[in-house]
Amino acid sequence: MNLKSASIGIFAAAGVLFSTLAGGAQTVCAQEETVIIYRLYNRNTGEHFYTANKSEKNQLVAIGWTYEGIGWYGPTSGDPVYRVYNPNAAGGDHYYTANQAERDYLVNQGWKPDYNGAPVFYSGGDIPLYVAYNPNAQSGSHNYTTADQEQQYLLSIGWTHGAKAWNVLRVGEEVAQPPKSMYTVDGILIVNKKYSLPADYAPGENPVAKEHLLRLIGDMKAQGMNISDRYSGYRSYAYQGQLYRNYCAQYGQAQADTFSARPGYSEHQTGLAFDLTGRNGELLESPREAQWLLDHAAEYGFIVRYQNGKEHITGYIAEPWHLRYVGEAAKDIATSGLTLEEYLGVEGGGY
Numbered sequence: 001m002n003l004k005s006a007s008i009g010i011f012a013a014a015g016v017l018f019s020t021l022a023g024g025a026q027t028v029c030a031q032e033e034t035v036i037i038y039r040l041y042n043r044n045t046g047e048h049f050y051t052a053n054k055s056e057k058n059q060l061v062a063i064g065w066t067y068e069g070i071g072w073y074g075p076t077s078g079d080p081v082y083r084v085y086n087p088n089a090a091g092g093d094h095y096y097t098a099n100q101a102e103r104d105y106l107v108n109q110g111w112k113p114d115y116n117g118a119p120v121f122y123s124g125g126d127i128p129l130y131v132a133y134n135p136n137a138q139s140g141s142h143n144y145t146t147a148d149q150e151q152q153y154l155l156s157i158g159w160t161h162g163a164k165a166w167n168v169l170r171v172g173e174e175v176a177q178p179p180k181s182m183y184t185v186d187g188i189l190i191v192n193k194k195y196s197l198p199a200d201y202a203p204g205e206n207p208v209a210k211e212h213l214l215r216l217i218g219d220m221k222a223q224g225m226n227i228s229d230r231y232s233g234y235r236s237y238a239y240q241g242q243l244y245r246n247y248c249a250q251y252g253q254a255q256a257d258t259f260s261a262r263p264g265y266s267e268h269q270t271g272l273a274f275d276l277t278g279r280n281g282e283l284l285e286s287p288r289e290a291q292w293l294l295d296h297a298a299e300y301g302f303i304v305r306y307q308n309g310k311e312h313i314t315g316y317i318a319e320p321w322h323l324r325y326v327g328e329a330a331k332d333i334a335t336s337g338l339t340l341e342e343y344l345g346v347e348g349g350g351y
């Protein structure tokens with residue numbers, strides 16, 4: 001974050017202005033006037049929302065939106081920025097633009113202008129604000145940020161565009177969020193290094209998932225594959241803690257984190273994840289079987305959760321043996337070639 005340097009720049013400029021006008025006699029702070037742009041997030045739709053209107057912010061928080069902090073500080077006047085709303089997006093989607101022709105085009109396409117077409121805030125200043133677009137999202141597909149790191153992360157998980165939207169005066173300030181736990185999107189429970197499970201969540205092995213798994217194993221055997229009946233399924237929070245601590249002691253934390261989950265962060269705690277083993281008792285990674293799982297696991301409601309080249313999104317090295325039961329959605333996810341994070345538009349990566 002370059003909040004510090006940005007603030008210093010503004011105050012230095014104000015200082016010069018003051019000394020020119022008043023000769024440095026008395027100190028009156030000539031701080032630039034700014035408008036606070038609040039940043040909100042809807043966990044159910046994945047939509048980010050930006051407003052300069054404090055009561056609008058409070059109303060959204062009252063109905064369950066998360067207040068994430070100050071998105072940025074904008075000027076009190078300048079080039080107008082408009083907000084339009086897509087009434088046809090599944091969970092609602094807002095788009096912001098400083099380009100009047102673009103706004104008019106979208107309105108022609110059926111989008112609704114917010115604020116009766118009046119500006120929601122203004123562009124001005126030296127700090128670029130970036131927009132990114134998530135082509136896989138049903139709703140909430142636009143994100144605006146001054147943080148290069150956030151923008152680069154979104155682009156790395158499949159968001160597109162990434163152009164500069166307009167300029168702002170100062171970067172914002174995030175507020176600390178409570179840990180994200182038991183987070184579900186489209187009925188799918190998300191567990192990765194960003195979304196955890198409480199210590200007392202102990203559902204045991206999911207019977208529906210197990211039934212499908214046994215059918216999958218049976219079919220692999222029938223085709224003469226190298227697969228055993230032994231698998232590692234449900235793990236309690238405490239047991240995962242034991243495993244993780246052992247790996248940590250053996251390999252060090254940095255390496256342990258690439259292949260073993262910390263307690264509360266393991267998909268195995270959901271009762272919906274299973275590690276398959278070959279006839280030799282080792283985790284299954286022989287090429288023929290691994291490919292069969294990529295091609296057919298979805299027919300049984302499973303996805304191969306941790307794949308090659310996706311480590312920066314899933315947070316783990318490739319694990320051809322680790323299946324996650326997601327039910328109906330599995331086929332669509334497998335066909336898309338996306339990770340679960342990309343497919344549902346949720347955050348992944350490291351802790």
Ligand SMILES: [Zn+2]
Nearest residue numbers: 273274275322
């Ligand atoms: Zn596993």
